Amino acid sequence: MQENGTNLFHILYHRLLGERPDLGARQFIKHLSWIGISFALAKVISSLVNIAAGRMLGPQEYGKINVLVAAGAAISPFLVAGLGNSVVKYGVIKEDRDRVFTTAGAVFLGLVLLIVPVTLLFRASLCLFFGIDAKMLFLALAYAVSTTSFLMASSMQQASGSFPGRGWSEIAFSALLAAGFFLGVHFLGRVYQAMAYAYIAAFGGLALFWLLRIGRATTFSLLNKEQFLRMSEYGIYSFGGGLASFFIFNVQGLILNACRSPREVGIYAAYYTATFGIAGYLGYAVNTVLFPKASASTNRRRLWELAAKGWAYLAPASVLLFMAAEAAVLSLMGKHQYGMDARLMFLFALCSTLLLAQSSLSQIMVSGGLKASRLALLLSWGAGTLNFTSCLLLIPRWGIAGAALAFILTYSLILLWMWRARDSYLEPEN
Secondary structure (H helix, E strand, O other), X not given: OEEOOEEHHHHHHHHHHOOOOOHHHHHHHHHHHHHHXXXXXXXXXXXXHHHHHHHHHHHHHHHHHHHHXXXXXXXXXXXXXXXHHHHHHHHOOHHHHHHHHHHHHHHHXXXXXXXXXXXXXXXXXXXXXXXXXXXXXHHHHHHHHHHHHHHHHHHHHHHHOOHHHHHHHHHHHHHHHHHHHHHHHHHHOOXXXXXXXXXXXXXXXXXXXXXXXXXXXXXXXXXXXXXXXXXXXXXXXXXXXXXXXXXXXXXXXXXHHHHOOHHHHHHHXXXXXXXXXXXXXXXXXXXXXXXXXXXXXXXXXXXXXXXXXXXXXXXXXXXXXXXXXXXXXXXXXXHHHHOOOHHHHHHHHHHHHHHHHHHHHHHHHOOOHXXXXXHHHHHHHHHHHHHHHHHHHHHHXXXXXXXXXXXXXXXXXXXXXXXXXXXXXXXXXO
């Protein structure tokens, strides 16, 4: 790990960026190294828990978990209202941090106190809309409150520069999820509620621990009107992106449940775990480095061209890698329960490859200025609307394959649009 007293990560930094890391960059590398290790360990643990859940519960009950999470994901944006990104952006300024944390916490608490009773008041209509019963809606609401609370705590940790705590939170979450699930199976049996309570306990317990700890270290004071409006305006973009994310990644389970059966939702969830779960983590890891690099670059067009050429070469290998991951996950979950359909494996592997390619290329395009932030929202809503419409048309006829085809169609068209529009967004803004 050492070469002439220089850390290997510093050598990689020099090779990638063409310069030696300064003190700030060395701190960044240190934090990123720990975040990468801790997140990877947490991802391995949580993936094994999901594989165990798929094997022990079977497609029928495992599918219900996906439906519950989808319903919770629909409620979550209204609880957090884009506050997570706003806390990170404005809370990094030490002089404003206490005011940002206090204001965001007060708004979040107010939204929870508003949305929870409204959800319960209109539970009959929401149950009909989501295609679930009242008990699952209540669990979905609890899931939404616990996940958004965890998001708020994590955002405050990031704003404070508490990266060691952030990493340990991810590891602790995965460990609590594992313990909660197996305890749930022991006391409740092999039912979806075992996983639901495990999620709620893990997210909610850690959120409560960190929010209380952060609260004790915060001097309570509110932002002034101008600061609050600025933070709120920024949060609107994140709120829109959160809603769009639901229409991209969560509607499939709800539509499959409404048009087909919970069993098919479970099979879909197994393929999703083996592909999108991995792709999402890889995308996060790549974009953590790529976004600041693109933001600082004076030649984003060149960076785009390199990324596009890279994906042209890497795409076939990426598809094969995801198919291998699917084979491993489906074997562990039980081929007798979930099958191993080569057509579905290829479609989902292609989905994940397109997701990674679009994610990295869009990071380069949206890394500059206000015009780029509008583009990010436009891309999110364009993808969300197109995917939702495609799912409504394709899933009733082709089931799980229709869900994959909808995503392939969505991201193929988004990539094509990005390619045609790249000249307008890769030039430096005046």
